[in-house]
Amino acid sequence: MFLRAGGNGVSRRQHLPQLVGLGVAAVVLVGGTLGPPVGGVDGTVRTVLAVFAATLVLWITKPVPYAVSSVLCVALLHALGTVPTFADAASGFASTLVFFFVVLLLVGRSVANVDLDDWVAARLVAARDTPRRSVRRLSVMVLLLAFVLPSGLARGVTFMPIIDRINASFGAPADSQFRRLAYYVIGHLNPVASLALMTGGSMAVATAELVNASVRPLTWVEWALYMAPPTVLLFACCTVLGALYYDVSGEVPTGASTGTDADSEADDPTLRALGRDQRLVLGGLGGAIVMWVVGSFVGIPTLVPAVLLVVLFSLPGVGVLDASDVRAINWGIVFLVGAMLSLLDVMRTVGAFDLVVEAFGVVVPPGAPDAVVVAAVFAVAVLVRGTFSSVSASFVVLFPVVLEGLSTTGVTPLYVSFGLTTILMAATFLPFNNPAVLVAYDRGPLDATDVFRLGLLTLAVAVVVVVLSWTVYWPFVDSVVTI
Template sequence: MVKRAGLFVALAALLAILWMPTPQGLPPAGQVMLAILALAVVVWMTEALDYAVSSVVIGALMIFLLAYAPDSAKPLAADMGTGAALGLALSGFSNSAVALVAAACFIAAAMTATGLDRRIALVVLSKVDADTNHIVLGAMVVGLLLSFVVPSTTARVACLVPIMMGFILAFKVDKRSRFAGLLVITAAQTASVWNIGIKTAAAQNMVAVGFIEKQFGTSISWTEWFIAGAPFSAFMSIAVYFIMTRMMKPEMKEIAGGRATIQLQLEAIGKMTLKEWKLLVIVLVLLGFWSTEKVLHNFDTSSTTIAAIALMLVPRLGVMDWKASQRGFPWGTVVLFAVGISVGTALLKTNAAGWLANLIVHNLGLQQASAFAILMLLSLFLIVIHLGFASATALASTMIPIIISVLTAVQTPGINVIGMTMLLQFVVSFGFILPVNAPQNMIAYSTDTFDARDFIRTGLVITLAAAVLLVIFALTYWPWMGYMSKAV
């Protein structure tokens, strides 16, 4: 019922904006894109259509609605036509960030096919003693390590949650106990936290990088992102640990035989296979290339990742064949990602994002606001609007082009538009409050180890801690590093 209503509201919003008089300063093509943006936001917020289906529908609307709008770059020319509109609708597919997201999905598939992700998790957990808080800490360490080598949040949590559930069943712990809920919620929240600090940990980060590359002709290296975001993620991890272990205090202090049980699971999967060793070497070498980009070499993240995928798929040398790589491959995510970038690119090219940004800047009085005030206001907006989105990728696709335009429109001397866009992208990953705010949250919720209210009440406190850290970092570390403003 909600989905059907969402579809009607989305279509009504599309038609209302298309039929309204064109506002001053907004090109007709820009008005078309705002109408499509309104439909996309409603569809993504209500999940009226499957994400992959919605991306195809949005792409088709862009082609046929923009075809009858004058080209913004040539105001006196005839209508854009389907050829030019098609180019705009497919522009996201040519973005290097899309190649990186697709490649990241291959790495996740290779991890699952070889079982290396499961082995890494079990090895770390086998080193943890029987103290329940230490088990939680072990799960968080696994989440951190997998963030470096599995560039998919959903894949990381999908790997970790079954291990946690096996852990709970092996210990004969009640599935609905506080300990079980604590373990599973913490695994999901840790994944979200490290999406902030590691550029390749989540698809939504690639959205921001893609728009930055398109708009400014430059990129943010893996190391630059890590230096900016990892300290924030580290402090957030500490906050998550203390918040979760206090708010969902386990019924027992320790679980007898915990380490032995994990050791048995580790022995059951046997010694590392040749494929696991090869994948581990490839991933570690790839991580080395990521972290030394612009320092020891000029190969960008997308190029090195595609080369690694080629090695993984080469017969004999690689770790899987094409058929194995396609089992459960999320092509829908890749298409959504590409179309999301197409929408953002069209918003920028048709001046829809610029027009909307000027409206926001003037109405909120941001023309001369400080970088700190702008960051805080836009962060608050992103945290609130995220409550309506079930995908951070969709949120980033919708909001990052507008944020770039807002930052470009303000007259604050020396504001670092690229740095501020990156910091606001960090906030896009703040999907801590509702189980429906992120796929990893839904994977955790599907275990039936906790009630939604447990996730919400702990998530609200985690979000509050993130907001406090945001203020602290925005007043100290980030300005010191020059991410918010440049010397003028």
């Protein structure tokens, strides 16, 4: 990769962070396995921690793809003798979470393949009103589409051309307040909407599966009860505050085209009636949602409806999904999740998490109130999150560590799970921190300063929502669920 880029005059300095990361990972691995004991840690525990630290450096700096560094991690766990068999080193790949990621990504592609997302967006978000009403309609549709399209990036790519079309119909400049606010909604806030449902996106799936494995079983309906209201509140508050930051009330449409007439409807395929494939996908999604709801009460595994849906869309004569869709999956994230879960299994087996708990005891003052401890731990998690280009990857890495670190406190593990996933999803300060934000930054009018300021705004509101949920709403849901 480096040679190919460098041969065309691309400066090696562009790859310096990756090369440095590769060197640091090698030093950490060699020093951790062959160097003198540090802090009295020796043997298998030291080796596992060295592999974990080296892999973490590779994931953050990305000198090689996620899939490559993840396979290397599993191979090192086995080769260095931390586990008796290779199956033990790769145990995380047998997790439901890995397969759920794959099928959920395929479900998202099925919606895009039949242009169902474009049809919904074009039908219900149109330049018929003022910029303020258009933003309001856009926000509602982003929330609604999160229920059927489990990909924040896919939703973002769907709405961006529509935003630009509405902006042009207003006769507004490319950097208008309306377009800035709309790109904040579709960039920063659109991924947040994915948290409303357990099947809303990769972050929600990762959280749910890790909660099932480490805290307690969580049904699809329970997730909706706990997370849908806080998510909607966070989304709505940020939209309102964003509208105050980017005041669109003074922008009046000046363009000639402010509506959709019969001629344009006939010419635009996204405004025609639903086709056969679109009806099939929409019906399949509705059936899956019904199965998830019913399954919460009768014990159907959450993975089953998603798998059945993918099988249906792949059948001969249906053809909504094919081999090209499988190849197009982001396998890097899938491998990262499997490798991280494998690492966690090995760390638990060898007792490495005992050191994590001890380290938290050193960092946090003894006897500090639980609220102070949680705030300090979440603050560190936000800082670490800033080094990741994938929010779900950062959560998979941070969640077990945070959960173990707070295990000696009196906080409720379930609240830690929901609070951490909300905070990490909101903490987007750099364009590369979230794919949806990166695409919005690349195609839209927001610059890096805007992304940073809007990230701070979203995080601040998320903190308030988490505090209210932690102290008032989630205890109320607990009382309802246990009745």
